Amino acid sequence: MKILVTGGAGFIGSHVVDAYVTAGHDVAVLDNLSTGREDNVNSNAPLHRVDVTNLAAVQQVIASLRPDVVNHHAAQSEVPKSVADPGYDALVNVVGGLNVLRACVDNAVRKVIFSSTGGALYGEPDIVPADEDHPIRPLSPYGTSKFAFEQYLATFDRTFGLRFTTLRYANVYGARQDFFAEEGRVVAIFASRMIEGKPLTIDWDGNQSRDMLHVGDVAMANLAALEKGDGGTFHISTGIPVTVNDLFRKLAILTEYKLEPQRGPQRKGDVYRIALDNTRAKERLGWEPRIHLEEGLRLTVDYFRDQISRLSA
Template sequence: MVNIIRQVLVTGGAGFIGSHSVELLLAQGFRVRVLDNLSSGSLDNLPNHDRLEVIKGDIRDAECVRSAIQGMSHCLHLAAQVSVSRSVEDPVASAEQNIIGAVTVMQAAAEAGITRLVYASSAAVYGIPTQLPIFEKSSAAPLSPYGLEKWVDERYATLFESIHGLSSLGLRYFNVYGPRQDPHSPYAGVIARFLDCLLDHRSPTLFGDGRQTRDFVYVGDVARANLAALLGHQQGVCNVATGQRIDLLELLDLLADLTDCHLHVSQQPPRSEDIRDSWGDTQRLSAWLGITPDWTLKEGLAALVAEARRRRHLASA
């Protein structure tokens, strides 16, 4: 891959997806500056590297963002409040981070003449799908403040392209999983929570009958999509998914086999903000970004289990 990016600002770079993206950027020879308030990310997620600079700051602080983006050519905007349930409980705080924060980054990017902005959107913008798999042209009907916030960000990005000529691409992540996703965080995905229960020999909790389906994409493949989007020129939105789906009971069976821990499942009523099925079409991911997921679900889960066990061993040593 030809290195045409010299300086990349990664907001939320100390987080789950952010830290994997930072590692990949560094491995490709780029200089990286991370802006993170460390509310959910951790410096422990980042390597010590002479081409990495870390600034502790908040994306809602316009002066801080303007300072951080100076000298950068590209920006990967990942900082966000990513808990659907939290957005329901406190929509004002969620909107401040996910809308005001995103617009603050876009404005700073436009003022600084950034060549390319790639930002995290979400499959949550779709709401209940009218067809499966879900295409980017499918209608948006968010069921939560979080999904609505991400949809609003997309509208702002389109507007900033029209007004300021800011080249941007929004990546609609489906269910991302992998190492460094804190199972005790309110932001944790279902795989992280299930695995934590099984390794502790606690019964996992399922909301609903367990037959709801999800498209799980490994964080390493998400980082690859982020890099390809930064290198690209396409504008609009693009699904980041695998084009495969599995129901949660099947997922639990896979994790139970990998951990050799088969436990009774505690079932609770379904949550209003949860959809029944999620399954992303990946034609645009392939055509626009040249990305085909490298990791199968079983391979990704095996890598995650091995990493989780390694971290537990180090913590107990």
């Protein structure tokens, strides 16, 4: 199958590209490298350095490749940035996404797979784990722009027959995650600071919990969505809430970290307890997470150890 992955130079997109290449697909990447890195991109996947907000450039790439499937990972992906500049967030996530959809319709793309968010859509959930039908009430412009794009996908399906699958991710962690980024990347930040023996801060009381999913499992969900799940919206998640204090303890053991964490205030817009029910993905995509938290954390610590020793060499 011929597949274009937008955002394929980023953390998650690059793992999706690797999984598609390994499965024998013909893969290309569209990315402006704003947060992605060229050296994340699989050497078997040509990189088109294009900004999704540039309609003509997006049209040109999609017209020249004529992919069967477009997997759309390119996004402004940080909650605090969306709060600081909601216009930019909407420009990339809504207008940029619409440019991709228009080019898909014009070039007879069969299907779009979209990486949405489960963590930023529901506010403080009424039920944990929440399912996909939970009321939508985002606390950030990022959650709103992601949900708006989900609505556009349904419209393009109804009006132009462009098929889609929406994958609402939990909190994804693993290799290649940017540990300089400020938010939401608790494993990358804790692991990298612990390896270097640096002090770190736990915001709020640390009993706030998240649904932590290893990026390898996310890549497998994107593989399943090539053939299954048309018209569907799925939580790609574990369904299990893990507290930040727990993550701290598990990572401290793996890195032999001895310092006590400093305590910080609650951050605006943070939810306290969330996990996402993945029953629908199990039933309709035939997907379920396979990488247990302990194993995923160990793989991630090994990766950051290697990166940090390379940087300091």
